[in-house]
Amino acid sequence: FDAIPSDAEISNAATYRPIEDVAADLGLEPADFERIGTHKAKITHEAVQRASAGEQDGRLVLVTAMTPTRAGEGKTVTTVGLGQALGELGENAAVAVRQPSLGPIFGIKGGAAGGGYAQVVPMDEINVHFTGDIHAITVAHNLIAAMLDNHLHQGGEPAIDPDGVVWPRAMDMNDRALRNVVVGLGGSVNGVPREAEFVITAASELMAVVGMASDIPDLKRRVGRVIVAYDVDGDSVTVDDLEATGAVAAVLRDAIRPNLVQTLAGTPAFVHGGPFANIAHGTSSILADRLALTHAEYVVIEAGFGADLGAEKFFDIVSRNDLEPDAVVLVATIQALKHHGSDGLADETDDSLEALQEGFENLDHHLDVLERIGFEPIVAINRFPDDTPAELEAVQTHCRERGVTAEVSDVYRNGGEGGIELARAVRDAADRGVLDFEPLYDLEASVREKIETVATEVYGADGIEFTAQARTDLEHLAEHGFDDLPVCISKVPSSLSDDPTAFGVPSGWTLTVRRLYPAAGPGFVVALTGDVMKMPGLPAEPAAKTLDVGPDGTITGL
Ligand SMILES: Nc1ncnc2c1ncn2[C@@H]1O[C@H](COP(=O)(O)OP(=O)(O)O)[C@@H](O)[C@H]1O
Ligand SMILES: O=COP(=O)(O)O
Numbered sequence: 001f002d003a004i005p006s007d008a009e010i011s012n013a014a015t016y017r018p019i020e021d022v023a024a025d026l027g028l029e030p031a032d033f034e035r036i037g038t039h040k041a042k043i044t045h046e047a048v049q050r051a052s053a054g055e056q057d058g059r060l061v062l063v064t065a066m067t068p069t070r071a072g073e074g075k076t077v078t079t080v081g082l083g084q085a086l087g088e089l090g091e092n093a094a095v096a097v098r099q100p101s102l103g104p105i106f107g108i109k110g111g112a113a114g115g116g117y118a119q120v121v122p123m124d125e126i127n128v129h130f131t132g133d134i135h136a137i138t139v140a141h142n143l144i145a146a147m148l149d150n151h152l153h154q155g156g157e158p159a160i161d162p163d164g165v166v167w168p169r170a171m172d173m174n175d176r177a178l179r180n181v182v183v184g185l186g187g188s189v190n191g192v193p194r195e196a197e198f199v200i201t202a203a204s205e206l207m208a209v210v211g212m213a214s215d216i217p218d219l220k221r222r223v224g225r226v227i228v229a230y231d232v233d234g235d236s237v238t239v240d241d242l243e244a245t246g247a248v249a250a251v252l253r254d255a256i257r258p259n260l261v262q263t264l265a266g267t268p269a270f271v272h273g274g275p276f277a278n279i280a281h282g283t284s285s286i287l288a289d290r291l292a293l294t295h296a297e298y299v300v301i302e303a304g305f306g307a308d309l310g311a312e313k314f315f316d317i318v319s320r321n322d323l324e325p326d327a328v329v330l331v332a333t334i335q336a337l338k339h340h341g342s343d344g345l346a347d348e349t350d351d352s353l354e355a356l357q358e359g360f361e362n363l364d365h366h367l368d369v370l371e372r373i374g375f376e377p378i379v380a381i382n383r384f385p386d387d388t389p390a391e392l393e394a395v396q397t398h399c400r401e402r403g404v405t406a407e408v409s410d411v412y413r414n415g416g417e418g419g420i421e422l423a424r425a426v427r428d429a430a431d432r433g434v435l436d437f438e439p440l441y442d443l444e445a446s447v448r449e450k451i452e453t454v455a456t457e458v459y460g461a462d463g464i465e466f467t468a469q470a471r472t473d474l475e476h477l478a479e480h481g482f483d484d485l486p487v488c489i490s491k492v493p494s495s496l497s498d499d500p501t502a503f504g505v506p507s508g509w510t511l512t513v514r515r516l517y518p519a520a521g522p523g524f525v526v527a528l529t530g531d532v533m534k535m536p537g538l539p540a541e542p543a544a545k546t547l548d549v550g551p552d553g554t555i556t557g558l
């Protein structure tokens, strides 16, 4: 393949439709949004509430992937490309993706606005600052932290135990030096000395709150019940107890309103919310999904990382808000298949098919899980430049023999044109819908049973075990009535197991739950496994080194 221009060059060179016209395609009037800059719009509360109350009769397509390599297998590219391809087929199709975090942009993965000729645009504005939602969440998060430390400093009821503080600070950055810090140094005028931590904003509980809130009153209820500390009697202290709820919700007032932009094909794209799918639920906001389902016939959304993370969390956490997928697309790539078929040692130039064949087990595992839940998953073989026809044919043959529809997707190189067959297959599957979709577990099940269900049925574990701390946490959850919440299992994305170096389909292992805590704001229990990082670090060669801005303001290197 001859090389194509960079994502930034493609995005900068594209001509964009006026955002008013994109909104009009969805039946949104100028009064339904406020323009931000020339190609972005923020939907009004009224339009959002109207959509939430309206008939969301669009068909929902969830894009997930097999267990990914570090670079990612192209879920965002496939999501955006599918939206473009459905548009080519004359369908009224919208996509909804998350707002990219600056952490990965300056770190390893780079932007998250798609790539090649399958991008939401303008990608530079979407990747850097966008409409300020992540900044607002960061400010709101740190307002709580400041009021918490001020409460410690001023004293008074509730008497918070400095060692009982569980609320970190947040920053939208990969900054390992902030993982463990000490605050309040310099004498009593400077507050109460204590150990503290920073998390990346995508891991903030408020990010998950913004993704789940349905309106301002709901936002305030969710913010108010966020647990920030425990008092000297071990009782939880909430944002309400700090009397910070109103201010925090005020700062988030506009961050809960979805943003509208467009794909390179000029089709509508909502970009809103930004939780990662290892430490949170990993999909775009419920409000963006509802808006899209009300105003478009087909809505394509992405769940982060592999199907064991983002898709499982969508089924067990998000879909309980009356958002059931009508079809699921599983992205597979030759690179990921080889990676899993060679224990992560794949030599990309190795054209022999055996590593590829070995890797099918990981793809089949995810397909088994999705079929057990009731889907007829469509496999999107996201074609990379070095893929050979023999490799692509081997994957299609394997899927055909398994009775699964698989289409090669070339949307990265050819935009919607490159995904027509895939779009046809997805449209048919979405039109057929899913007969009896059910989450994997009932909310009445115990937290232990919920974790066991996901670990054995989705991850393929033999069972689960809890550390002493996790057993204590379990009792605490039951005592405080959090037992009936869904569970958000925080696990490494690079493996089905909690061992980041175990590729393919690990067997004969048990999932170790280290800690459990209630994320009362979004309304789920977080189960920490392995050594999942909530504040990533920058790599030896940060992608930030390649970013620049020209004299005319054009950003390059994204
Ligand atoms: N078919 C492809 N050819 C070349 N690069 C691709 C292709 N698909 C995705 N990429 C690149 O790989 C990276 C990950 O893609 P992305 O869609 O963000 O994956 P995910 O959402 O699954 O993490 C991005 O830099 C993207 O531009
Ligand atoms: O939460 C992770 O999302 P991606 O898999 O799209 O990077």
Ligand SMILES: [Mg+2]
Pocket (backbone or CB within 6 Å): 075, 076, 112, 302, 304
């Ligand atoms: Mg993505």
